[in-house]
Amino acid sequence: MKEKQTAIILSQREIAPQIYNMWIETDLAEQAKPGQFLCIYPKDKSTLLPRPISICEVREDRKALRIVYRVAGQGTREFAGYRTGDTIAVMGTLGNGFPVEDAVGKKVFLMGGGIGIPPILQLAKEIRGEKQILLGYRDAHTFLREDMEKYGSVYLATEDGSVGVRGNVMDAIAENGLEADLIYACGPMPMLRAVKAYAAEHSMRAYISLEERMACGVGACLGCVVKTKEVDHHSHVKNARICTDGPVFEADEVDI
Amino acid sequence: MNTQTTIAGITFKNPVMTASGTFGSGMEYSEFVDLNQLGAVVTKGVANVPWPGNPTPRVAEVYGGMLNAIGLQNPGIDVFMERDIPFLKQYDTRIIVNICGKTVEDYVEVVERLGEEPAVAMLEINVSCPNVKEGAIAFGQKADALFHITREVKKHARQPVIMKLSPNVTDITEMARAAEAAGADALSLINTITGMKIDIHKRKFVLANKTGGMSGPAIKPVAVRMVYQTAQAVQIPIIGMGGIATAEDAIEFILAGASAVSIGAMNFVNPYTTVEVVRGIEEYMRQYRVENLTELIGAVQ
Numbered sequence: 001m002k003e004k005q006t007a008i009i010l011s012q013r014e015i016a017p018q019i020y021n022m023w024i025e026t027d028l029a030e031q032a033k034p035g036q037f038l039c040i041y042p043k044d045k046s047t048l049l050p051r052p053i054s055i056c057e058v059r060e061d062r063k064a065l066r067i068v069y070r071v072a073g074q075g076t077r078e079f080a081g082y083r084t085g086d087t088i089a090v091m092g093t094l095g096n097g098f099p100v101e102d103a104v105g106k107k108v109f110l111m112g113g114g115i116g117i118p119p120i121l122q123l124a125k126e127i128r129g130e131k132q133i134l135l136g137y138r139d140a141h142t143f144l145r146e147d148m149e150k151y152g153s154v155y156l157a158t159e160d161g162s163v164g165v166r167g168n169v170m171d172a173i174a175e176n177g178l179e180a181d182l183i184y185a186c187g188p189m190p191m192l193r194a195v196k197a198y199a200a201e202h203s204m205r206a207y208i209s210l211e212e213r214m215a216c217g218v219g220a221c222l223g224c225v226v227k228t229k230e231v232d233h234h235s236h237v238k239n240a241r242i243c244t245d246g247p248v249f250e251a252d253e254v255d256i
Numbered sequence: 257m258n259t260q261t262t263i264a265g266i267t268f269k270n271p272v273m274t275a276s277g278t279f280g281s282g283m284e285y286s287e288f289v290d291l292n293q294l295g296a297v298v299t300k301g302v303a304n305v306p307w308p309g310n311p312t313p314r315v316a317e318v319y320g321g322m323l324n325a326i327g328l329q330n331p332g333i334d335v336f337m338e339r340d341i342p343f344l345k346q347y348d349t350r351i352i353v354n355i356c357g358k359t360v361e362d363y364v365e366v367v368e369r370l371g372e373e374p375a376v377a378m379l380e381i382n383v384s385c386p387n388v389k390e391g392a393i394a395f396g397q398k399a400d401a402l403f404h405i406t407r408e409v410k411k412h413a414r415q416p417v418i419m420k421l422s423p424n425v426t427d428i429t430e431m432a433r434a435a436e437a438a439g440a441d442a443l444s445l446i447n448t449i450t451g452m453k454i455d456i457h458k459r460k461f462v463l464a465n466k467t468g469g470m471s472g473p474a475i476k477p478v479a480v481r482m483v484y485q486t487a488q489a490v491q492i493p494i495i496g497m498g499g500i501a502t503a504e505d506a507i508e509f510i511l512a513g514a515s516a517v518s519i520g521a522m523n524f525v526n527p528y529t530t531v532e533v534v535r536g537i538e539e540y541m542r543q544y545r546v547e548n549l550t551e552l553i554g555a556v557q
Contacts, residue, residue, distance in 0.1 A: 004527055048320065
């Protein structure tokens with residue numbers, strides 16, 4: 001059940017330059033699945049639209065959610081100023097999430113690039129299977145790395161080569177000679193295109209999480225669509241709604 | 257206290273509707289609001305065949321509002337009749353179907369199909385979408401073209417016809433009079449105001465379509481003014497919209513001359529806006545001892 005409600009901020013800190021880590025108390029945590037997201041509403045009335053932000057982690061008692069986000073504009077700048085005890089308007093939980101059950105008994109790549117890394121954490125916690133976690137960063141600010149190390153073998157790539165393999169997560173696969181049966185990925189579009197190509201080349205299934213500018217977050221406005229290979233069941237054209245039919249899609253089903 | 261309002265012989269339990277394109281066919285928002293509490297659901301524009309819409313990005317935020325250039329993506333009238341109408345029929349609310357097209361024949365085809373469906377209370381003709389290159393807006397920006405399409409639609413329509421007007425014209429009253437003269441039963445206004453946003457870091461347009469329709473609270477004063485001017489110019493009823501966020505906003509439109517109001521972009525900000533506006537109008541009527549909502553229509557002095 002989707003709901004808009006007021007959540008309380010339990011803690012917030014900057015964990016890398018312009019990357020913030022916030023825990024919020026909300027009963028939306030009870031239904032949260034890895035790969036789902038929240039819409040968070042700025043209080044400033046000049047910035048009306050909600051900011052879609054992925055769920056990074058669900059607290060064990062399922063009473064709180066963790067989000068990790070980058071300050072990208074006016075709305076997220078406002079969020080970064082919030083302190084413990086402040087309230088925040090959130091709607092959730094939104095989107096389909098990653099299909100974790102597909103990984104049972106398989107060797108999987110969990111791949112995150114940049115601000116696409118946070119949703120990989122809850123996925124790594126919940127997924128059953130042999131986990132190889134590939135994380136791509138700009139530089140040595142390898143946020144969430146230690147959290148990830150609790151749930152699988154972590155391989156790093158950095159654009160400046162300061163930590164791990166120089167390059168991106170695809171380079172980390174090659175350099176480390178890794179193999180898998182199944183891929184789960186979230187990151188910038190060039191990375192997701194590379195994942196899609198890699199999966200096609202190796203005849204593997206890949207689940208990729210997409211993002212797009214959104215307005216409603218619930219599938220009504222048709223703002224955030226992705227082109228699909230086949231005619232979509234809901235839209236009856238070759239477009240699917242990222243907020244509702246996604247954000248997670250099988251890579252070979254979408255035209256990115 | 258009576259919150260009913262009547263447009264072209266159709267009575268609505270209250271004057272609160274949804275603005276086309278912001279509410280789908282009600283399915284998505286039925287998780288948040290009880291559709292039975294709305295005066296009407298005005299559906300997303302539907303054409304004779306499926307339309308894929310524009311490339312992304314399709315939406316952008318602007319100060320106090322947003323731009324959209326969805327491009328009227330819709331599944332076409334066949335799917336709409338089989339899926340969306342039966343869904344809405346489950347609720348005790350009026351159904352108003354918004355219709356889009358590229359040619360007069362496109363519009364007429366949809367109008368005729370909907371004539372078979374008695375559950376559809378009214379038709380709203382979208383001649384004012386700023387995001388579709390052919391047809392659509394061309395009908396809404398020239399008085400003679402608007403007159404022509406209104407007359408053709410009226411010839412084939414079984415339900416009362418609302419013409420949705422564009423604010424992107426020199427004189428909205430000229431357009432309103434043309435629609436009225438051609439037999440329109442009601443008018444709805446305003447559609448979105450054409451706008452543009454540029455990303456100065458990338459030196460690119462934010463929207464793939466370059467321009468988009470602006471909606472949200474920032475456009476409200478323009479919309480109230482246009483509703484007032486139109487109400488002075490024509491006799492047919494008006495459904496007012498443009499940035500309504502609260503019951504106070506809705507009452508402004510009603511006092512300016514609107515017989516009903518629609519909630520648009522604010523559904524995205526607060527999915528409960530429609531029912532909150534219904535409740536707020538009732539509170540206002542209690543506070544000022546207004547017995548019938550109709551007393552408020554055009555009551556500004």
